[in-house]
Amino acid sequence: MTARTRVAVIGAGQAGLAAAFHLRRAGFEPGRDYMVLDRNPGPGGAWQHMWHSLRLFSPAEHSSLPGRRMPPSRDGFPTAGHVRDYLADYEQHYGLPVRHGVTVDAVRAAGRTGPLEVHTDRGMLLADTVLSATGSWDRPFRPHYPGMRDFRGRQLHARDYRDPAEFAGHSVVVVGGGNSAAQILAEVSTVARTTWVTRRPPRFMPDDVDGRVLFQVATRRIAARAAGTADSAGPLGDIVMVPSVLDARDRGALVAHPPLLRIVPDGVVGADGGVVVADTIIWCTGFRPALHHLAPLRPARDGDHPAVDGTRLVSDPRLHLLGHGDWTGPASATLIGVGRTARDAVARLVAAPTSA
Template sequence: MDLPASVDVAVIGGGQSALAFGYHLRRIERGRTARGLPPLRVVVLDAHPAPGGAWQDMWPTLHLFSPAEHSSLPGRLMPGTSEEYPDAAHVVEYLTDHERRFGLDVRRPVRVFSLTAGRAGGLVLRTDDGVLDARHVVNATGTWDRRFIASLPGLGTFRGQVLHTRDYRDAESLEDARVLVVGGGNSAAQIAADLLGTAAVVRWAARRPPQFLPDDVDGRTLFEVASQAVAARAAGEEHAGVGSLGDVVAVASVRRARDEGGLVARAMPARFTPDGVQWPDGSTERFDAVVLATGFRPALDHLRGLGLTWRGGHPAASAPPGSPFPVRSADDPRLWFLGYGDWCGAASATLVGVGRPARDLATALVTALDEEA
């Protein structure tokens, strides 16, 4: 399917953020067309070959931190499952159905390489499927495509297998291997728990001792605390945020591994060696593989040619009138951001957290389009 020559809005990314935005945009459009205004020309460009966003690339045993009824996008509740927390496959099914129900024009697979200023006042998107002119662009690319590799002494000399979170598929692929998992967050804990009992040896290393959240604390509490933190900071008050609660949510697999004593993090190795690591006490240990659960960064390399101001690893953004969420570029009013985490909305990188920033973004963007017209 060929790309249109021009659109009012181009959305880059077809995952959960794009779907939340698309839902709110459709609601606004119904009101506009009822007043006799022409429909907006909107296209979603998704680099994945199928619906589901980055969830379809994650390891099968990964689980959400909240029950299904508290993990929904706007417009439709996520169906329940037999498990306490849904797995990645269930999320993919939910996102696929959400996309179908609300009839978004999604083109895939289409990868955007660059954005430049257009002569007619819009932005020009260069893709592997052609060139597209857009009056406004919403970036909803997430972070999955831009992994972060921490600087670890000697890692380049290690002759074993080096995986990142996004490369990990299942414990069976590392059966009987000696594996070191590096990182202090939820991904590291879930991967280490997954490997226990299948890999020959599993070690977990972090820069500081990870703190497990109480067993009754999950994503529902985290979202509430994150929202409270944003409101407090906006009022000029101090708030410790979710970091004060702990690092790791005790989903079933993690809770079981922790209680059985197999999930204990140790200090980071002093350095890597060709055959493994040297620990701070001078002792050495052999490993066949290392899994780096060291996080991600916003996947926004396609914006580098626009000369934007970057702060803290992401483009500077501001909040449109009537919204607390900094979802609009501070340098280019045609450019918008959604779903990258706290810098553009509290917990906006989560299924339940992206809804409100998506609503405000859709409202502000349509207002901007109408004012331009």
């Protein structure tokens, strides 16, 4: 059976919930005018799958979605579980029409006008507008190095990491120069021999800089671009010094080594030609947008991502992309930043519902 709605939101993580909130505020009736489809069996988006000790970069009071503040966390930097519970509460508090356990396989266009076809494992949904907020958790990225298939140890992506205890007594190579790498290295180094490999020297932020400052910098950059003036905010760095990372620094564990040349059966070979023996390699090398369901639309490209005008897909104005990174709005991949992007996308589709 085919259903029909004005707006279909794909994904019930932070971006999808923020969009649903603004649709509700704009007068859309939940379940009739809009609905949210999410493949997860329960609420929380990707946060329900992340490792237990993962920390946000900002205190809870500066990590909220629109309309409802995140409850305080004990030490100020919420864990993944804290965020998961907050998203579940947010979804319930606003009565958002989320259908969990529904996988979207494809979005298709029967023509250049009319509704889009949202094909799912539960049937087809026709929607005048689609807001795709699928994030990147389902597309972990691993760079290719010679010898990867010959490695006799274990290789896993940060996506699959859960707890340091399983690496006790091992030799672990952590690859990556961002926050995930630093946080995972910080706790694995308490139980294992670790080697940190980065493509360039890691850039640590000042100890007093967290997500609040990053959001303020992003806001100033937006204003500067809008005014056509130069951006005066210089680079702050890549790694926020959350408590576990500060502890690792104090222990001398944050020592980065040059990039890998190749992988050998018993370890890795660094840029200096030396071999580091390893039982495990943890790839903290990021993610790519999970957009396979949009392939039938053949979206026009802008470099390595679909071309967008704001959040709207240039090649099909019936579709918006939310929360994938700065190319879908400054700080739009963050809890505090995605609300503004979702608000603007909803305002645009309300103003021009058939060509938003």
